[in-house]
Amino acid sequence: MVWSCKFFSSPITQYTRKQTEPIMRIPPPLLFPLSLLLLLLLLLLPTSHSSSSSNGEDLIDQTCKLTPFYDLCQSSLRSSPSSSSSDLRGLAQIMAGSVLDGANRTLGQIQQLLDRSSPADPAADQPLAYCAELYIPVVKYSLPQAIDALSKGRLGFAVYGITDTMNEAGDCNKKISSGDGSSSPVSDGNMLVMDLAAVALSIIKVLQKSL
């Protein structure tokens, strides 16, 4: 279709050009200063358009738009003071740090519930104990290693650790949802960790594509 447009437009425009006067005639003495002005405008243009390198806010906004949870992404990134001056890799690291915070908090909740539980009913603890076993290697190894991997450019390794985190949080949720619902702060924690992980993964995907 474009082909045919090009095909027909050229002879027609050629036709019309022949029949009209030029739109504007610049008097010769003004030519030099006007071209200088044009050059100046052209030089100024790039700076007003390049938000990616100097304006962090816009980068956060652009990046978060590419994630499944825009608001969560915004609030997590903004809560870190360094985010406004971070590049894409820095944002990925901040996000991974948020996942670690979320996982630490959830593990803390699990451990609190375990501490408070009555010793008379150990069976009720079983799902929580199972969840603790899932979260401990996540906060000890998977997430710290993922964050470190981001700084070293091992993006695939970072994806592995964060995906692992997402799976463990999901696993924990399946385990406690078969209970009586009294673990719902843990369930909220699991959902948050999964959502944060999903955001972090999509940021890393953008980073991988940009390399």
Next chain:
Amino acid sequence: MDDATSKSFDHPYTVLGEDPSLVIPPAESRQRPTKVYFWILTSTVFLLSLAGLIVRENPNRAENSIPAAGTAIPESSQDNVRFLPVGEAEGVSAKSYPSTRGRLSFNWTAADFAWQRTSYHFQPEKNWMNDPDGPLFHLGWYHLFYQYNPDSAIWGNITWGHAVSRDMIHWLYLPLAMVPDHWYDIDGVWTGSATILPNGTIIVLYTGDTNEAVQVQNLAYPSNLSDPLLLDWVKYSDNPVITPPTGIETDEFRDPTTAWTGPNGTWYVLVGSRLNTTIGVALVYETLDFKNYTLLDHPLHTVDGTGMWECIDFYPISTNSSVGLDNSATGPEVKHVLKASLDNLKLDYYAIGTYDEGNVTWTPDDPEMDVGIGLQVDYGRYYASKTFYDQNKGRRILWGWVNETDADYDDLAKGWASVQTIPRVVTYDSLTGTNILQWPVEEIESLRLNSTEFEDVFVEAGSLVPLDIGNATQLDISVEFEIESTQALEESMLGETESQLECSVADNRTTLGPFGLAVLADESLSELTPIFFRLAKSNGSLKTLFCVDETRSSKATEVFKEIYGTVVPVLDGEKFTMRILVDHSIVESFAQAGRRVITSRVYPTEAIFDKAKLFLFNNATDLNVTAAIKIWQMNSADIHPFPLY
């Protein structure tokens, strides 16, 4: 099975059916009718021969088929000249079965070969693997290194391959850890072990085969200990750290163990060898810094008549708990296991005994069951096993190399050879007090999909029960058999003569056996692999044999089809139990909760894909059994390269 070897393999052999003499000659002229008749004649001959090849059931197929495949030989010149198994000339144990050479290869298709690849056992994507090396746990990751040939599906050019896993089941391949690049290992980076020092430092000692084929021990360590993947390794600048001492043959000195502590900050390491060619020996080296070593004037232990001890392993085991112990543990409730891979027999033997810290010697609990003359680690196709202490979960974990039992030209055709067993937890059997127990790591349960359970299945003498479970090539089976009391049996057998205590084939019906499961069996039982118990009277009492009969596992003639078996203690009140892991061409069978284990390799031609079935059977003539069985379908472990970037 997405990682099927549908890629091109090396084809040093012409696959049956590609005889060049059958290429139809081009018609030279279209005018003369005689040319047309010639064309018709040739096509007919071609088509008839093709039809003849397709009819596979013909038992005389070998004679009728095109001779090319039977006499084809590998391109490698060393194989042209000799019929020694691969490896022997270089001074390691044989890495292939020589006697299958010359036998015609079965007409395997690419799909057949692809089916043979395991779904949840560790194996590289392609090429040759043997001994497991330096297993360890570090910063959340289990590491496995392994003898690996990056260039071919037969042994040679040996490097240390590397893979990691969070759970010892889902493995991720990493780049090679060490390659032969110094004079002291230019002929091969051979087997070695890792030691984790109290401060967290990791050191590896491994055997290097030098440019003059001398076996030396070298030191290596990770270049960056904080790298959880331990990608890069550094070889000590002053290698080798140990060279063969006087009186020891320079090509019978290898496989350094994990070190353990002695008094005053000393460390001890064992290196295997032989004395006067027939006495297996564990030589002891003492070191403070892992760089300078002194040979102790006496070995840890020797056993006459056992020959060269390869892949020595020495570790403590708790006698009053199932908790694993670090290599340096000692105490009143601690015994030590000494294990060696016997070069002469290609079998792994072990014995439980007592370690004398003061003398640095070890004595077996029962000298008649000493290393090399008593118990085997595994009674099947199994070698070069090695344990490590898993400090993550406080377990002693055992790895074992499982070679192929098909011909090495099959391996070249399919492009790969060897798998590792599923790692096993090792504990002391406090009920018998005479053996270890081995059990697949519990992490394998994460592969379980759906299960089918059958209870109270009465299997009377001389019957076969098909188990309808769907796919039967990736299974985790637990079965227990109940029979009438052994006391009653013994009484009823008082008059019977003592029988030869041997497994024999499953078809051999004796009074009290065999009964068990037939795995990888097709509907018509033209192929099957029975795994069974056979009771027999011996020395006045009933003994139980635990067996795997491969003789009818495959119609292919070039594959090895063994009968593996051993007596297994069954204590009063115990039922006869088996756990079986079926994973395509590997079957791991555990009797009495791991009291005896048999690993088997089979290559069925019919009982594959959806044609493979599972049966309960009882071939005894005078014994009924009742079985309770639970069968899990197993998922793939999805072993693939680590996507690092």
